[in-house]
Amino acid sequence: MPRKVTLADVSRAAEVGVATVSRALGDHPDVSEATRQRVRAVARSLGYRPSATARALRTGEYRAISVIVPDAGWGWWEPVVRAAFKAAAEVGYYLMAHPVAGTKGGAAAIVEALANVPTDGVIVIGVPDQDGVREACDRIALPAIAIDDTSRTVRFPTISAQNREGARLAVEHLISLGRRSIALLRPNIGVETDNWGDGLFIDHRTLGYRDALDSAGIAFDESLIIDCTDPFNETRKHWRELEAELSTGVRIDAMFCAADTMAAAALRTLRAHGLKVPEDVSIVGFDDERAAILVDPQLTTIRQPYEEMGCYAVELLLRKIQGEHVDIRRYEFVTELVRRSSTDEPERLAKPEAQRNDPKPVGVQQA
Amino acid sequence: MPRKVTLADVSRAAEVGVATVSRALGDHPDVSEATRQRVRAVARSLGYRPSATARALRTGEYRAISVIVPDAGWGWWEPVVRAAFKAAAEVGYYLMAHPVAGTKGGAAAIVEALANVPTDGVIVIGVPDQDGVREACDRIALPAIAIDDTSRTVRFPTISAQNREGARLAVEHLISLGRRSIALLRPNIGVETDNWGDGLFIDHRTLGYRDALDSAGIAFDESLIIDCTDPFNETRKHWRELEAELSTGVRIDAMFCAADTMAAAALRTLRAHGLKVPEDVSIVGFDDERAAILVDPQLTTIRQPYEEMGCYAVELLLRKIQGEHVDIRRYEFVTELVRRSSTDEPERLAKPEAQRNDPKPVGVQQA
DNA sequence: TTGTAAGCGTTATCAG
DNA sequence: CTGATAACGCTTACAA
Numbered sequence: 001m002p003r004k005v006t007l008a009d010v011s012r013a014a015e016v017g018v019a020t021v022s023r024a025l026g027d028h029p030d031v032s033e034a035t036r037q038r039v040r041a042v043a044r045s046l047g048y049r050p051s052a053t054a055r056a057l058r059t060g061e062y063r064a065i066s067v068i069v070p071d072a073g074w075g076w077w078e079p080v081v082r083a084a085f086k087a088a089a090e091v092g093y094y095l096m097a098h099p100v101a102g103t104k105g106g107a108a109a110i111v112e113a114l115a116n117v118p119t120d121g122v123i124v125i126g127v128p129d130q131d132g133v134r135e136a137c138d139r140i141a142l143p144a145i146a147i148d149d150t151s152r153t154v155r156f157p158t159i160s161a162q163n164r165e166g167a168r169l170a171v172e173h174l175i176s177l178g179r180r181s182i183a184l185l186r187p188n189i190g191v192e193t194d195n196w197g198d199g200l201f202i203d204h205r206t207l208g209y210r211d212a213l214d215s216a217g218i219a220f221d222e223s224l225i226i227d228c229t230d231p232f233n234e235t236r237k238h239w240r241e242l243e244a245e246l247s248t249g250v251r252i253d254a255m256f257c258a259a260d261t262m263a264a265a266a267l268r269t270l271r272a273h274g275l276k277v278p279e280d281v282s283i284v285g286f287d288d289e290r291a292a293i294l295v296d297p298q299l300t301t302i303r304q305p306y307e308e309m310g311c312y313a314v315e316l317l318l319r320k321i322q323g324e325h326v327d328i329r330r331y332e333f334v335t336e337l338v339r340r341s342s343t344d345e346p347e348r349l350a351k352p353e354a355q356r357n358d359p360k361p362v363g364v365q366q367a
Numbered sequence: 368m369p370r371k372v373t374l375a376d377v378s379r380a381a382e383v384g385v386a387t388v389s390r391a392l393g394d395h396p397d398v399s400e401a402t403r404q405r406v407r408a409v410a411r412s413l414g415y416r417p418s419a420t421a422r423a424l425r426t427g428e429y430r431a432i433s434v435i436v437p438d439a440g441w442g443w444w445e446p447v448v449r450a451a452f453k454a455a456a457e458v459g460y461y462l463m464a465h466p467v468a469g470t471k472g473g474a475a476a477i478v479e480a481l482a483n484v485p486t487d488g489v490i491v492i493g494v495p496d497q498d499g500v501r502e503a504c505d506r507i508a509l510p511a512i513a514i515d516d517t518s519r520t521v522r523f524p525t526i527s528a529q530n531r532e533g534a535r536l537a538v539e540h541l542i543s544l545g546r547r548s549i550a551l552l553r554p555n556i557g558v559e560t561d562n563w564g565d566g567l568f569i570d571h572r573t574l575g576y577r578d579a580l581d582s583a584g585i586a587f588d589e590s591l592i593i594d595c596t597d598p599f600n601e602t603r604k605h606w607r608e609l610e611a612e613l614s615t616g617v618r619i620d621a622m623f624c625a626a627d628t629m630a631a632a633a634l635r636t637l638r639a640h641g642l643k644v645p646e647d648v649s650i651v652g653f654d655d656e657r658a659a660i661l662v663d664p665q666l667t668t669i670r671q672p673y674e675e676m677g678c679y680a681v682e683l684l685l686r687k688i689q690g691e692h693v694d695i696r697r698y699e700f701v702t703e704l705v706r707r708s709s710t711d712e713p714e715r716l717a718k719p720e721a722q723r724n725d726p727k728p729v730g731v732q733q734a
Numbered sequence: 735t736t737g738t739a740a741g742c743g744t745t746a747t748c749a750g
Numbered sequence: 751c752t753g754a755t756a757a758c759g760c761t762t763a764c765a766a
Contacts, residue, residue, distance in 0.1 A: 004743090006743055017752065018753085019745080019746085020751085020752055023751095023752085031751070051742085053423045054742070054745090055745075056420040056758090057742085057758045058746085059746095059758085078442055078445075081466065097448075097464035113456075113461070118485055139414060264663065290442075294658055341604075384736065385761095386739095386762075387735085389762085390762095393761085397736085418759050421759035421760040424741095424744090424758090425741080425761050425762085426760085
């Protein structure tokens with residue numbers, strides 16, 4: 001391992017002062033073009049790399065930001081992080097990812113540990129306990145942005161998707177297919193799964209479901225709401241609650257599945273009850289997450305613009321770091337319907353099912 | 368934002384020298400218990416946080432390591448990173464994740480950029496081009512470990528799973544079920560997908576497939592090997608090559624799917640051809656990746672011990688950082704069979720299929 | 735046991 | 751335009 005080349009080395013080799021080297025390598029105006037060229041050449045030939053540490057110590061900024069990545073929920077945040085990474089890199093910041101990974105104390109504890117990490121700010125993803133994290137951030141004076149739709153109390157600029165409007169899109173699509181008995185499969189947020197906080201997004205998606213029914217003049221039927229226990233455990237084969245519902249003999253012709261990750265088990269349960277998707281039951285999910293394309297049939301779903309959300313988080317965070325004021329409120333992103341096989345038109349398919357309305361065309365986007 | 372509290376502040380408040388404060392806060396022996404207590408109390412009350420930067424500048428080590436996370440292949444590396452993060456944290460290191468995320472120049476370029484990042488070493492995951500990365504690491508004198516089974520040339524200590532032995536396990540399991548016409552569904556590594564390098568792991572898994580056939584005295588049938596184009600694109604609904612194969616009228620009663628991520632489309636294709644899994648065709652995958660539990664039926668597969676691999680990578684890297692010698696060779700981890708529904712015993716199922724041998728019991732592990 | 739002081743590699747502020 | 755030089759906050763000889 002060759003010893004590290006420092007500014008002093010370059011300065012000696014180029015026969016100029018260290019200050020000049022620093023200026024030449026940076027974008028300072030007060031250097032003659034000739035010296036700049038020469039210094040740069042020497043620096044390159046010596047294999048000089050600036051020490052980020054020394055620079056950070058001097059300037060007080062690390063040009064690095066952190067993102068705290070949640071423990072549960074199977075990696076929907078991955079595209080968010082990739083996008084954030086890219087956005088940060090574009091403005092010369094690098095991004096560190098800190099998985100929660102079962103850490104005791106959750107995100108707040110991680111922020112606490114960030115005290116020792118050279119970082120200028122943090123993006124917290126999926127944080128139901130914004131109060132705790134906020135306190136930790138204040139204590140170490142660390143700017144923060146949240147990407148989250150679980151917490152009712154917003155103590156950071158918080159980015160999320162329009163859950164209510166998205167859910168409405170989903171259910172309107174089902175209605176446009178002529179479906180009328182539309183079940184809502186929801187995660188049942190119990191005390192044990194506190195990773196999902198107040199379950200705000202579930203409430204909102206439920207409201208969107210009702211919005212769509214109301215607009216179409218379809219009566220809301222409480223019994224069509226199915227809350228599933230242990231909802232984000234993907235090793236589950238079936239949803240007991242859905243099984244119970246189907247066993248009562250209720251007929252459903254569509255299902256809005258409030259999270260894509262629940263779709264795999266839902267499809268298995270339907271199949272086990274002899275129901276075909278999309279012939280007998282049309283399904284729309286929510287998130288446009290990896291699960292949506294792995295299941296069979298592939299899932300029509302509501303896309304959350306994860307990439308945009310990641311980029312915007314970085315943008316807001318950098319503004320905060322630069323001392324600009326950023327409103328503490330929710331920043332919501334528009335969702336869109338992505339059509340796949342789980343809602344192929346019933347009338348085009350073999351099964352001659354009851355079909356009362358003409359499907360009205362809706363403004364959907366092809367996957 | 369309160370100005371940052373430094374050692375000097377604490378020293379003043381506690382009425383001792385800075386050196387004493389430093390010693391008291393660290394684990395130095397040469398401090399009286401009384402002063403230590405007092406200093407710590409003062410530090411806490413002032414909200415003192417050490418500056419990682421200053422410390423790094425002084426000591427020359429960051430106590431941070433990086434992991435370069437691949438672009439393709441749908442997040443199988445996630446458990447690796449989580450485990451590595453945890454292992455690093457346990458010894459007081461923190462871990463930064465650097466997604467490749469379409470960066471031009473791939474991992475090598477990322478390593479290059481690491482020159483400006485405060486990190487003591489790097490774990491590169493899934494790097495077919497070890498030569499390029501090696502060169503970059505040398506240039507900036509950065510210790511590195513690879514987790515990878517795609518590259519034939521090993522220029523780092525390289526961690527991987529026992530692909531050949533794992534594949535053998537998979538196929539032996541199929542044979543123990545009485546299956547004899549066992550197709551091998553493989554990724555076709557073309558020039559366009561250079562993320563998968565030499566495709567070493569595919570060769571090894573193929574060898575394991577043949578090992579199992581040989582031991583059982585089953586003739587190898589070239590036509591049962593199916594190479595799929597664009598293999599890691601999960602949006603694909605079907606494998607054209609598998610369709611072609613089935614259309615020729617060849618009868619297969621089992622399939623070894625050389626990567627779990629390919630299973631979803633394979634299942635759809637089989638289903639489209641009227642073949643039931645596991646009644647008509649038993650399937651075993653490889654990786655025990657998220658896809659294995661999302662598909663229907665859930666996939667019997669070969670588990671790669673991702674967590675152990677992540678931990679071990681950290682262990683080796685820290686050794687290298689501490690100047691210890693670590694052999695540049697492959698470090699292989701044992702795999703295991705995880706049984707799920709895709710290989711439920713055919714004879715217990717409805718379909719009365721041809722069945723010649725008693726299934727021999729094998730030492731498998733329940734999921 | 736404690737304090738003083740010398741750096742670590744930069745950048746910024748001065749004079750020249 | 752350029753060169754000394756003083757920080758930045760910490761650890762660690764060395765001295766007391």
